[in-house]
Amino acid sequence: MRANTSDPRYAIYFVPGPETELYRFGASVLGYDIYTGNDTSFIGSAAPDWPGKIREPRTYGFHATLKPPFRLAPGAATSDLEKAVDAFAKSHRRINVGPLEVRSLGSFIALVPVAPCSPLDQLAGACVHQFDHFRAPMNGQERARRIAAPLSDEQIINLDRWGYPYVFDDFRFHMTLTGPLVDGDRAQTLKWLMTEFASRTAAQRLVLDRLVIAHQTDGAFRVGHSILFEP
Numbered sequence: 001m002r003a004n005t006s007d008p009r010y011a012i013y014f015v016p017g018p019e020t021e022l023y024r025f026g027a028s029v030l031g032y033d034i035y036t037g038n039d040t041s042f043i044g045s046a047a048p049d050w051p052g053k054i055r056e057p058r059t060y061g062f063h064a065t066l067k068p069p070f071r072l073a074p075g076a077a078t079s080d081l082e083k084a085v086d087a088f089a090k091s092h093r094r095i096n097v098g099p100l101e102v103r104s105l106g107s108f109i110a111l112v113p114v115a116p117c118s119p120l121d122q123l124a125g126a127c128v129h130q131f132d133h134f135r136a137p138m139n140g141q142e143r144a145r146r147i148a149a150p151l152s153d154e155q156i157i158n159l160d161r162w163g164y165p166y167v168f169d170d171f172r173f174h175m176t177l178t179g180p181l182v183d184g185d186r187a188q189t190l191k192w193l194m195t196e197f198a199s200r201t202a203a204q205r206l207v208l209d210r211l212v213i214a215h216q217t218d219g220a221f222r223v224g225h226s227i228l229f230e231p
Contacts, residue, residue, distance in 0.1 A: 007136075009216045010078075011060075012067035012085065012127050014208050015223060021202035022100075026062030026111070029177050029193070030054050034061025034214065037222040043196060053189065056179035057108075059220050064175045066127040066211065068164035069221075070135035081134050081213060082225045088130055089211050089227040095119045097173075097206040102194045107181060109190055110174035111197070113206065120173050120208065127211075128167045138163055 016023035018035045027033050028043040031054065042050055060069075072081070099114045113120070138146075138159075146159055155165035166172070181189055197203065213225040 007071045009069045009071055009221075010081065010134075011063075011065060011069040011214050011216075011221065012131060013061075013063040013065060013212050013214050013223075014210065015061070015063045015212045015214070015226075016206075017210070021200050022206065023062065025197065025200050025203050026175060026177070030058045030062055032058045032061055032220060034063065034221060035223050037220065053178050053181060053185075057176040059216075060176070061214065061221050061223075062175060063212075063214065063221075064173055064208075066124050067131050068167075069216070070163055073134055073136045076134045078213075078215075078224075081131070084131060084134070085211055085213055085225065086227050088127075089229050092123065092229050094207055094209040094229040094231060095123065097208055099204055100175075100197075100206050102177070102190065102197050104186060104190055105172070105174055107186065108176060109178045109181070109186065109193060110176045112172070112174045117173070121171060123208070124171050124173065125168055128162055128164075132162060135163055 015034060016026070018033075025043070027040050031040055031042045031051065032038075033040050047053075072078070095117065097113050097117050097120055100111045101114050102109060103112050105112070143159070146165065147156070149165075151159065151165050152170075155170055158167050158170065159165040177193060178186075178189060208229075210226055210228045212223045212227075214221040215224045216222075
């Protein structure tokens with residue numbers, strides 16, 4: 001049985017702690033607090049057209065995806081997912097990812113690790129595997145939307161097997177800061193965000209210390225459950 005598109009969606013994210021400088025930076029870029037579900041003030045002197053530039057990522061909140069959004073499989077309960085995430089987190093230790101930088105990824109801008117981090121990639125792959133039995137299969141509408149993007153043969157296989165094309169070898173840890181931007185606008189926005197991020201020294205090194213379950217019923221995603229990794 002496939003999920004109904006009116007069912008809530010869930011995702012397993014990393015979201016920095018709400019007290020951290022990194023989180024405050026990301027939330028102010030998007031103008032949204034995924035922990036409370038409230039709007040926040042935009043960063044610095046954001047341009048008048050800034051809300052349009054972040055409309056798409058704002059829906060998902062400031063985060064890094066580890067298990068992409070899914071609807072619960074028939075018979076699965078939110079409490080079961082929370083227990084599974086708690087057990088998973090208790091068997092993993094926090095990851096010292098190292099410094100972050102603002103970079104263009106295709107047409108959008110994101111925060112990414114400066115250097116590759118194998119433990120991070122392994123964690124993401126484990127999340128895709130470990131929690132997949134909670135995921136309802138895609139319906140035709142969802143698959144058609146995904147397949148409309150240019151995908152490789154391997155990405156199509158991933159889409160049909162795991163519900164998302166960019167997993168395992170195609171996974172890249174990132175924390176999105178904008179939606180798609182045209183070339184000239186993207187270059188200018190990149191320069192501005194790099195400058196803003198450079199002034200926030202405490203935000204520039206990442207320790208991945210938790211998992212959260214975010215849920216979307218109507219509108220934007222919101223954190224519903226959070227669990228810290230072992231030190």
